[in-house]
Amino acid sequence: AQKVTQAQTEISVVEKEDVTLDCVYETRDTTYYLFWYKQPPSGELVFLIRRNSFDEQNEISGRYSWNFQKSTSSFNFTITASQVVDSAVYFCALSEAYSGGGADGLTFGKGTHLIIQP
Amino acid sequence: DTAVSQTPKYLVTQMGNDKSIKCEQNLGHDTMYWYKQDSKKFLKIMFSYNNKELIINETVPNRFSPKSPDKAHLNLHINSLELGDSAVYFCASSPGPGGAYNSPLHFGNGTRLTVT
Numbered sequence: 001a002q003k004v005t006q007a008q009t010e011i012s013v014v015e016k017e018d019v020t021l022d023c024v025y026e027t028r029d030t031t032y033y034l035f036w037y038k039q040p041p042s043g044e045l046v047f048l049i050r051r052n053s054f055d056e057q058n059e060i061s062g063r064y065s066w067n068f069q070k071s072t073s074s075f076n077f078t079i080t081a082s083q084v085v086d087s088a089v090y091f092c093a094l095s096e097a098y099s100g101g102g103a104d105g106l107t108f109g110k111g112t113h114l115i116i117q118p
Numbered sequence: 119d120t121a122v123s124q125t126p127k128y129l130v131t132q133m134g135n136d137k138s139i140k141c142e143q144n145l146g147h148d149t150m151y152w153y154k155q156d157s158k159k160f161l162k163i164m165f166s167y168n169n170k171e172l173i174i175n176e177t178v179p180n181r182f183s184p185k186s187p188d189k190a191h192l193n194l195h196i197n198s199l200e201l202g203d204s205a206v207y208f209c210a211s212s213p214g215p216g217g218a219y220n221s222p223l224h225f226g227n228g229t230r231l232t233v234t
Contacts, residue, residue: 039159044225045208105163105166106163108162110158113159
């Protein structure tokens with residue numbers, strides 16, 4: 001069975017600080033996909049990134065960067081020079097290529113509530 | 119153009135009523151989903167629907183039933199609403215099944231259901 005753990009329930013930092021959101025996953029599949037979504041206070045779910053299990057390259061997109069390490073089953077997300085607009089709940093999610101039965105789709109972590117204080 | 123749209127955005131109703139939430143996607147995707155987000159923000163899949171094949175999460179009560187008139191629509195019907203059904207319900211779509219590996223799931227903006 002697949003599982004995603006986001007151990008940090010809430011993080012509060014002051015604007016311009018760097019912050020890392022942790023994500024640890026469990027899966028028996030060798031082929032799987034990892035995602036990060038942002039849910040701002042307005043409530044919609046915004047896709048940030050997808051990474052497949054064969055691509056361990058780290059990725060940077062502006063102030064956002066992701067560190068995927070299969071050896072530790074982690075897919076951490078770092079925001080550099082945080083801004084108030086980054087305040088949101090961030091979800092890490094896992095999708096197996098072959099669900100082996102049961103409803104398909106994403107398995108989400110419980111989310112990390114990030115608060116950026118001005 | 120909105121890729122995945124849900125209506126209504128807010129739904130307030132009394133216990134025991136039957137209600138529906140509509141979802142439409144204009145992405146040409148083959149697979150659609152319903153997710154439930156509870157008061158603690160936990161997101162959990164309820165159903166996936168692909169090419170007339172419905173896969174149900176076994177924890178979903180049978181008061182919940184998805185109905186798909188065509189590939190672009192997946193509506194959620196809820197009978198005999200209970201207080202515990204209060205949540206935000208998200209519709210989503212992806213190009214195909216197999217765990218959404220082709221593309222990230224595209225989510226609607228959610229429907230906040232409040233049962234009083």
